[in-house]
Amino acid sequence: MPSIHLLSDLLINQIAAGEVVERPASVLKEVLENAVDAGSRAIDVQLEQGGVRRIRVADDGCGIAKEELALALERHATSKIANLDDLERVGTMGFRGEALAAIAAVARTTLTSRAEGSAHAWRIDGADRSVAPAALGAGTVVDVADLYYNTPARRKFLKSEGTEYAHCDEMFRRVALARPDIGLQLAHNGRVVHRLPVADQARRVAALMGDDFLAQARALDADAGPLRLSGFASLPAYSRASRDAQYFFVNGRFVRDKLLTHAVRQAYTDILHGQRHPAYVLFLELDPAGVDVNVHPAKIEVRFRESRAIHQFVFHALSRTLAESGASLAARDEAQALTSATDAAIAPDARAQDGRPRPFGGYGNAPPVQGRLAMESASRSYFDFVGGARETTGGAAPAPAVDTFRPTAFAPATGRPANATSPALSNPLPQHGDDSAPLGYALAQLHGIYILAQNAKGLVLVDMHAAHERILYEKLKTVLDGTPSVQRLLIPAVFSVSAKDMAAAEECSEVLASMGFEVAPAGPQELAVRAVPVLLASAPVAELMRKLLEELREYPASEVVTARRNELLATMACHGAVRAHRSLTVPEMNALLRDMEATERADQCNHGRPTWTQLTMGDLDRFFMRGQ
Numbered sequence: 189m190p191s192i193h194l195l196s197d198l199l200i201n202q203i204a205a206g207e208v209v210e211r212p213a214s215v216l217k218e219v220l221e222n223a224v225d226a227g228s229r230a231i232d233v234q235l236e237q238g239g240v241r242r243i244r245v246a247d248d249g250c251g252i253a254k255e256e257l258a259l260a261l262e263r264h265a266t267s268k269i270a271n272l273d274d275l276e277r278v279g280t281m282g283f284r285g286e287a288l289a290a291i292a293a294v295a296r297t298t299l300t301s302r303a304e305g306s307a308h309a310w311r312i313d314g315a316d317r318s319v320a321p322a323a324l325g326a327g328t329v330v331d332v333a334d335l336y337y338n339t340p341a342r343r344k345f346l347k348s349e350g351t352e353y354a355h356c357d358e359m360f361r362r363v364a365l366a367r368p369d370i371g372l373q374l375a376h377n378g379r380v381v382h383r384l385p386v387a388d389q390a391r392r393v394a395a396l397m398g399d400d401f402l403a404q405a406r407a408l409d410a411d412a413g414p415l416r417l418s419g420f421a422s423l424p425a426y427s428r429a430s431r432d433a434q435y436f437f438v439n440g441r442f443v444r445d446k447l448l449t450h451a452v453r454q455a456y457t458d459i460l461h462g463q464r465h466p467a468y469v470l471f472l473e474l475d476p477a478g479v480d481v482n483v484h485p486a487k488i489e490v491r492f493r494e495s496r497a498i499h500q501f502v503f504h505a506l507s508r509t510l511a512e513s514g515a516s517l518a519a520r521d522e523a524q525a526l527t528s529a530t531d532a533a534i535a536p537d538a539r540a541q542d543g544r545p546r547p548f549g550g551y552g553n554a555p556p557v558q559g560r561l562a563m564e565s566a567s568r569s570y571f572d573f574v575g576g577a578r579e580t581t582g583g584a585a586p587a588p589a590v591d592t593f594r595p596t597a598f599a600p601a602t603g604r605p606a607n608a609t610s611p612a613l614s615n616p617l618p619q620h621g622d623d624s625a626p627l628g629y630a631l632a633q634l635h636g637i638y639i640l641a642q643n644a645k646g647l648v649l650v651d652m653h654a655a656h657e658r659i660l661y662e663k664l665k666t667v668l669d670g671t672p673s674v675q676r677l678l679i680p681a682v683f684s685v686s687a688k689d690m691a692a693a694e695e696c697s698e699v700l701a702s703m704g705f706e707v708a709p710a711g712p713q714e715l716a717v718r719a720v721p722v723l724l725a726s727a728p729v730a731e732l733m734r735k736l737l738e739e740l741r742e743y744p745a746s747e748v749v750t751a752r753r754n755e756l757l758a759t760m761a762c763h764g765a766v767r768a769h770r771s772l773t774v775p776e777m778n779a780l781l782r783d784m785e786a787t788e789r790a791d792q793c794n795h796g797r798p799t800w801t802q803l804t805m806g807d808l809d810r811f812f813m814r815g816q
Contacts, residue, residue, distance in 0.1 A: 198293060200263070208290040211346060212239025212335055213355035215291055219330045220363045221281035222288075223247035225268065226328065229386070230371040233360060237377070238352030240335050240343075248327040251303035257312040257319055260299065263289040277476040281441060281487075288314075288330075294342070295335045301328040357381070361396050362442040365435055365469055368392035393420055393469050397433065401426060401467060406512075408470070410505035414478070415498070417505045419470040424456070424796045427464035435469045438479060443490050448472070451499045455506040458661075458754065459789050461796025472502065511788035626785055627800065630777035636769035639777050646804040652772065652780060653765050654793035659783045661761035661794050663723055665754070672704035673722040680716040681729035685737065690715065692741035699740070703756070707733070727764035735759055758794040 209215055216239060223231050226249025236242035252260055259265045266285030269275050275283070291297055297314030302324045309324035336343035346352060353376055360374050360382065368389050374382040384395055394402045404426035409418045422433075436448050456466050480491040492498045627650070628643025639650040667673065685693070693700070693707055693715055700707050704721030717729050724732065739756060766772070772780075784790040784799070793799055809815060 197263075208286055209294055209335075211355060212243060212352050213359045215239065215243050215295070215332055215335065216245070216356050217359045217363075218282065218287035218291065219243065219245045219332070220359070222330075223249060223328070224363065224367060224370065225280045225282055226250050228327065228370060231373070233372070233374045235353065235356055235374070235376045238349040239356045240346060240349070240352055241333065243332040243335075243356075244329065246327065246329040248325075251306070251309075251326065251328055252299070252301040253303040253306070254310045254319065257299060257301065257310055258317050261288050261292050261297075261312065261314055261317065265289075275482065276480075278481050279439070279476050283482075291332055294337075294339055296333040296337060298331045299328070300324055300331070302326055362435065365392060365396055366437050366440045366442065366471075389419075397467070397469065401433070405467075406509050408506065408509045410509070412501055412505075414475050415501050416473040417470060417502060418473075420468065421452075421470065421506055421509065422467040423510075424459045424461060424464070424466070424792050425798055427460055427466055427796070429464065431465045433467035434465070437471045438481075438490055439473060439476060440471075441481060441487065441490075444488055445490055447492065447495055447499055448502060451502040452506060454503050455510060458758075458794060459510060459792040459796055461792075464796065470502075470506075472498075474498075625781065627781040630774050630781065633772055633777065636771060639772075639780065641777070641781060643802075645802060646806075646808060648781075648800060648802055650781070650784070650800040651793075651798070652770075652777075653768055654797055655780060655784050655790065655799040657761050657765040657793045658790055658799060659780075659787050660723060660764050661758055662787050662789065664721070664757045664761055667721070667723065672702075674704050674706070674719045675722045675725040676706075676719045677717065677729075680710070680718045681733075682710050682714055682716045683730035683733070684713050685715050685734070687713070688741050689734065689737040692737045696740045700736070703760070705733070705736075721760075724760060724764040727760075732760065732763040735763060761794060 208218065212235075216233065216235075220231065220233070223245055226247060228247035228249040230248050232246045234242070234244040256267075262285075264285045266283060268280045268283045268285075269278065288297070288299070292314030295314075298311055299314065300309055300311040300322045302309035304326075309322040310319055311322035312319045336346070357374070357376075360372070364370075364372050364382070364384055368387050368391070371386045372382065372384045373380060382396075384392065387395070390402065390407075401422060402420065405420040405422045407420055410416070434449075434452075436443055436445070436452070438445070438448075452466065452468065452470070460466060478493050480493070481487055483489055483491050626643065628641040628648050631640045631642055633652075634640055634649075637652065639652050641648040641650065690709070690713065693709075697707065704719070704724075705717060706719035707715055707717050710716035715733065717733055720727070720729060736756060736759060739759060791799060
């Protein structure tokens, strides 16, 4: 066994590089973060061969003085912290002082910098630490060439040029999304890939995530005391097969945190289809003392002091934003536009001095909302607006009297069928500019599956089963939070079951009773259902009960009450919703549309599938080439 001895500084740095410099993207991350911390307003990045051959980052920040250049390449040398108090309230991206030393140990590195007020710049060679005068306007240039040239074993683990460049591009995107106030440019092998001028958050997100993401995302801005959550979260229709479009920033730092990921996933639980993943760009701001960023070498993980409070805040803020349906948002935008127009007519000079930005309009974009109380207030204002619009329709016929859409409302249709032509319709069809009903009024039923409705924008198509399923699900969640209303059956529904189902019914009798079901044995292998929840009075009882028992027998009763409750309610709603090929009258269809407008998360069914879509007059005109 060799004797114990001290390692050389070079070997120490090369060992540290194994943690800090995993691949070219790791180098780019560290150098970019240093440029951001230097107060730069413009950063230029040049890559060659995916960053393996060269990484050059130039910024216009504060620069480094000549006498500090050599110190910048030493381990644990930094200007960002000085004591433990600074470490517990880190407000910069970097703080350990290891990055430049580790990079210089495994690559040919030169550092050129001109500090503010200096006559000229100075350049230091990372290998021999020699310092010489250089030409540079302002800021700092870090040039890293031939990564792992002196550790060929490590270089063998690097991937292809395309793969390494993709990782560098992703790292560049993270910094660019976090700092829209900085202009950034990325070039690879001499070709400019990204040129991002200083912009607001929405424009920077659109530039990197695409206009389609922004069009299918909800804007979020909520706060609670020292916590603030802002950014954009996609609608379920924009979900993806992988997590490649998920960006979460804590105080401007990109993180992958299990707590935050779980909170976001929980917010999407009722509206995301299957194994799909949401897309989002979210920014959490809090007191730096409330988060520890010094728990991972790459600073990609964090630890919160009040983790439970953070989880609940993120979950509720995002859940409330996603709960609003596209119909309610469209109506609210129209109400705000109407209010703005009225204000302008009354006091145009005062309105012209108001510097507030206009909210995002149209389907899928919510204006920024401050906190839960403001969200609830916004929801109430929407319903007040819709109600007032219906009362002041003017000479048009009144809206249909059916205001509540219930399963019990579906009786065999009599008289004229639901798909009657427009002269027989008993509803005022909205014209252009009339937004009293965001989802419009029913025109017809298509193949017993879809409802066709006309609103001010054009044609609305609704999947009636999916829409009714969401309405029932949300009502069941509300009703079952208290004592559910029960409908006793005149003739009990008796059906045969297996021995396992019989045992599940006996074991979970209290759970079933809490949901509004009265179930009792009617024979050795028969169950009798004597009462059901009022909302499910017209559901196929035997089919619904068999499905519930199938799920109940797989889990302990205690777990069903807590973790599995919403899944059981979703099953009940699915079987209680109106089925395909059911003929509906026009008032029934309109009642469904009105309930959709008043229901949270009405844009998707319980399985995450869309419930309705809009075809505008412009869409129809383009299809039929009108005006071309």
